[in-house]
Amino acid sequence: MxxxxxxxxxxxxxxxxxxxxxxxxxxxxxxxxxxxxxxxxxxxxxxxxxxxxxxxxxxxxxxxxxxxxxxxxxxxxxxxxxxxxxxxxxxxxxxxxNGSSVAEYVLTGALMLRRQAYFTSHAMLAGKWPRQALIGREVAGSTLGLVGFGAIARETARRASALDMEVAAFDPHLSAEAPEWSGVERHDSLASLLEAADVISLHVPLTEATQHLIDAEALGRMKSDAVLINAARGGTVDEAALADALRNGRLAGAMLDVFEQEPLPVGSVLEGVPNLILTPHIAGVTQxxxxxxxxxxxxxxxxxxxxxxxxxx
CATH class of the missing domain: 3.40.50.720 (NAD(P)-binding Rossmann-like Domain)
Structure with missing residues (x-):
């Protein structure tokens, strides 16, 4: 047998x-x-x-x-x-x-990070009431930038449109004439997408070309009130550069499901970083x-x- x-x-x-x-x-x-x-x-x-x-x-x-x-x-x-x-x-x-699971994860991250109201349980239980400090932003009317526009990214785009988000994407491997671009703003470069988007979500494999695709230079192109979500592959984001950007207020928030080393090592550069949500490679796994x-x-x-x-x- x-x-x-x-x-x-x-x-x-x-x-x-x-x-x-x-x-x-x-x-x-x-x-x-x-x-x-x-x-x-x-x-x-x-x-x-x-x-x-x-x-x-x-x-x-x-x-x-x-x-x-x-x-x-x-x-x-x-x-x-x-x-x-x-x-x-x-x-x-x-x-x-697992396309629907990842899409839901990405949009959950966008909603949480844009709203900036979900990191306060400890303060509230200590008797604080920081309402004014937590006036965040809606996702409606914001631009979701998808780095890579394969099947999961397209599923994410479809659901984002239902939330009244504008959707833009960059994918050098998808022909400009491809029908998949219908209803989506196509960018010719990663740089232009990073500069335009309010939420950046990665949908690329880990290759030599995508290793540290989001590095200090790329993060510097993003809006200071933008957020980054990576549910694709660890290694596509320079974690040290991301930690520095978040600590110095050059980025509003990030949500990472994948990492350069899994499980995370003790003393990770991500420890203690503000406005950061970490999950254990679970974006595509629901019941x-x-x-x-x-x-x-x-x-x-x-x-x-x-x-x-x-x-x-």
Missing amino acids: PKIVISEFMDEQAAASLEDRFAVVFDTALVEERATLLAAVAEADGIIVRNRTQVDAELLAAAPRLKVVGRLGVGLDNIDLDACKARGVAVKPAYGG ESNARISQMTADNVRAVLAQSVEVHS
């Missing part, structure tokens, strides 16, 4: 749906125990991961029977795509499964999206392994 190893959390019902045809090892501790993971994949035909399991040359060498990597999500920077291709290992992301992505991934892995059995039968 073919074997599938699941090294990170997924919907239990979706994982159980694989047990009728496969031997399933479902152990979320494997992501923390590299040696145990490598031993577990020795006879694996498939592996299902999120963003923390490194599917690299070492793991591929330890899994000579591996035929498919199911990715519970869409980011692929933890998977060595070239090595998988060279080995004939299929990589199957769960495209489209609903987890169920969708898990089932999509289980189906993807099942299909590849079933095809492999047909080819070799």
Whole structure:
């Protein structure tokens, strides 16, 4: 019976749906125990991961029977795509499964950071009543700037329009004639988008070109009352530069779901930074999206392994 190893959390019902045809090892501790993971994949035909399991040359060498990597999500920077291709290992992301969850996260961040009224519980419980200090801004009429305009960014744009936000975007990989630009202000450069937007949301993968895409220079182009949201990939924002901008009032606020190092190290440069919301890489994970992505991934892995059995039968 073919074997599938699941090294990170997924919907239990979706994982159980694989047990009728496969031997399933479902152990979320494997992501923390590299040696145990490598031993577990020795006879694996498939592996299902999120963003923390490194599917690299070492793991591929330890899994000579591996035929498919199911990715519970869409980011692929933890998977060595070239090595998988060279080995004939299929990589199957769960495209489209978490777009609504990420879009809701981004717009929640925009609403909270623009309003500036949600950081005061401690002061109020101490007897303070800082009403005038907390007169923030509405999102209606403000401009949401999307860096990257793929499927999740477009879902975010659709929902932002319902809040009466203006939507602008920059994406050098999307043709100027593409129909997706309908109703959206297209910018020819990142610089012009940063200068125009009241809320900047990142929707790009982590590559050499996007490493520290939002650095001190980029932050300096943003309005001082603008806010930044990153639910895309850690490393696209220079965290030290962001901390400096927030501490010095050159930016009104930021919400980060992804980081250069995950989990955050003790003594992070982000510690104690004002007007900053941090969440643990959870933007795309709700109960609903987890169920969708898990089932999509289980189906993807099942299909590849079933095809492999047909080819070799």
